[in-house]
Amino acid sequence: MTFTPLAPTIRAEPTEVAPDTFVIHSVQPAFGAPLFVHLNSMVIRGAEPMIVDTGTIANRTQWLEDAFSLVEPDDVRWVFLSHDDVDHAGNLDEVMTACPNATLVCTWAMVERHTNAFHFPLDRCRWVVDGDSLDIGDRTLQAIRPPVYDSPTTRGLYDPTTQVYWSVDTFAVPLPDAHAQIADLEAGFWGEVMAMFALGGVSPWLSAIDQVKFGAIVDRVQGLDITTIAGCHTPAIEGQFIEQAFELVRNLPTLDPPALPDQSMLEQVITASARPAD
Ligand SMILES: [Fe+2]
Ligand SMILES: [Fe+2]
Numbered sequence: 001m002t003f004t005p006l007a008p009t010i011r012a013e014p015t016e017v018a019p020d021t022f023v024i025h026s027v028q029p030a031f032g033a034p035l036f037v038h039l040n041s042m043v044i045r046g047a048e049p050m051i052v053d054t055g056t057i058a059n060r061t062q063w064l065e066d067a068f069s070l071v072e073p074d075d076v077r078w079v080f081l082s083h084d085d086v087d088h089a090g091n092l093d094e095v096m097t098a099c100p101n102a103t104l105v106c107t108w109a110m111v112e113r114h115t116n117a118f119h120f121p122l123d124r125c126r127w128v129v130d131g132d133s134l135d136i137g138d139r140t141l142q143a144i145r146p147p148v149y150d151s152p153t154t155r156g157l158y159d160p161t162t163q164v165y166w167s168v169d170t171f172a173v174p175l176p177d178a179h180a181q182i183a184d185l186e187a188g189f190w191g192e193v194m195a196m197f198a199l200g201g202v203s204p205w206l207s208a209i210d211q212v213k214f215g216a217i218v219d220r221v222q223g224l225d226i227t228t229i230a231g232c233h234t235p236a237i238e239g240q241f242i243e244q245a246f247e248l249v250r251n252l253p254t255l256d257p258p259a260l261p262d263q264s265m266l267e268q269v270i271t272a273s274a275r276p277a278d
Contacts, residue, residue: 008028008029008058009026009027009028009039009056009058009059009062010026010027010028010029010036010178011026011027011062012025012026012027012038012178012179013025014043014066014069014070015236017164017228017230017236018159018162018163018164018227018228019162020044020045020046020162021042021043021044021045021159021162021164021228021230022042022043022045022070023040023041023042023230023236024040024041024042024043024055024063024066024067024070025038025039025040026038026039026040026055026056026058026059026062026063027039027175027178027179028056028058029178030174031269032261032265032268032269033174034176035174035175035176035193036174036175036176036177036178036180037172037174037175037233038175038232038233038234038235039055039056039059039087039232039233040053040230040231040232040233040234041053041054041055041063041067041088041232042166042230043067043070043071044136044139044159045070045071046136046137046138046139046161047136047137047138048077048078048136048137048138049071049075049076049077049078050076050077050078050079050080050136050141051067051071051076051078051079051080051095051099051102052080052082052157052166053080053081053082053088053089053166053232054079054081054088054089054090054091054092054094054095055067055090055091056086056087056090056091057086057090057091058090059090060090060091060094063090063091064091064094064098067095068098073098073099073100074099074100074101075101076095076099076101076102077101077102077103077136077137078102078103078105078134078136079092079095079096079099079102079103079104079105080105080128080134080141080157080166081104081105081106081110082154082155082156082157082166082168082232083110083149083150083151083153083154083155083168084110084113084114084151084153085150085151085169087232088168088232089114089118092104092118093118093119096121096124102124103124103125103126104120104121104124104125104126105125105126105128105134106120106125106126106127106128107127107128107129107153107155108127109152109153110153111125113151113153128143128155129143129155130143130144130145130155131143131144138161139159139160139161140160141157141158141159141160142157142158142160142224143155143156143157144156144157144158144165144220144221144224146167146168146169146170146221147170147214147217147218147221147249148169148170148171148172148198148202148203148206148249148252149168149169149170149202149203150169150201150202150203154168154169155168156168156170156221158224158226160225162227162228163224163225163226163227163228164226164227164228164229164230165221165224165226165228165229165230166230166231167221167229167230167231167232167234168231168232169202169231169232169233170198170221170231170249171194171229171231171233171234171237171245171249172194172197172198172201172202172231172232172233172234173185173190173193173194173197173233173234174193174196174197175193175235176189180235181235181236182234182235182236182237182238182241183241187244190244190248191248191251194245194248194249195248195252195255195258196258197233198249198252199252199255199256199257199258200257200258200260203252204257206252206253207252207253207255207256207257208253209253210253211253211254214250214252214253215250218246218249218250221246222246226242227242229242229245
């Protein structure tokens with residue numbers, strides 16, 4: 001049976017965001033809006049190469065090609081799963097099958113929640129929770145939960161060697177152009193779409209939580225010595241933009257969640273797609 005993706009992705013070449021650290025991209029058109037969303041994962045090509053998240057089902061063929069153009073399957077020693085959402089775990093089975101020498105870095109909670117969809121090879125698993133470290137030969141990574149997340153299993157990943165932080169779903173933004181970079185976004189627009197994504201699509205409860213307590217969570221991550229933020233739904237964030245990004249996130253509890261598209265919007269989309277072309 002041929003798989004026809006319901007959410008086709010737009011090609012974007014992998015980018016090197018730090019020495020031996022590559023982000024694998026695909027870009028998905030947003031539903032019902034002229035916006036585009038990154039669906040990223042990462043490869044760290046160190047002494048013991050690691051794949052961080054496993055892309056989406058819709059982009060499977062291209063994702064596997066991209067990942068294994070950066071690292072040979074037999075050389076992959078670690079597969080870090082940030083959480084068990086389908087946009088991060090889409091090719092988990094394929095990766096663990098293709099990479100016989102890889103250990104899956106996951107958690108008890110992931111096994112509990114996701115075991116109905118994936119047969120965890122328990123003897124190839126390493127359970128790493130928020131606050132744990134992981135030695136991968138030439139560097140010791142730190143699992144640090146990001147401030148904005150949509151699964152209780154979420155852990156981000158900080159590499160002190162390159163100062164890259166994998167922020168998972170934090171800093172997610174839809175883009176006006178499939179290939180736009182953070183520097184292309186006006187500051188006001190960046191804050192607006194980050195709030196829309198965080199409060200409308202990832203963590204709507206942020207508007208109900210204590211700002212001071214949340215600030216301490218933001219401080220913990222911002223206190224890492226980060227020079228590059230790589231995340232699943234954002235172009236890389238670097239330089240002056242890092243501080244701005246944290247301030248935008250810090251402000252989220254002060255905002256109200258946006259109104260989300262409802263049935264009338266769905267009917268408009270269906271009517272528009274059924275209309276014969278001119
Ligand atoms: Fe998620
Ligand atoms: Fe995500």
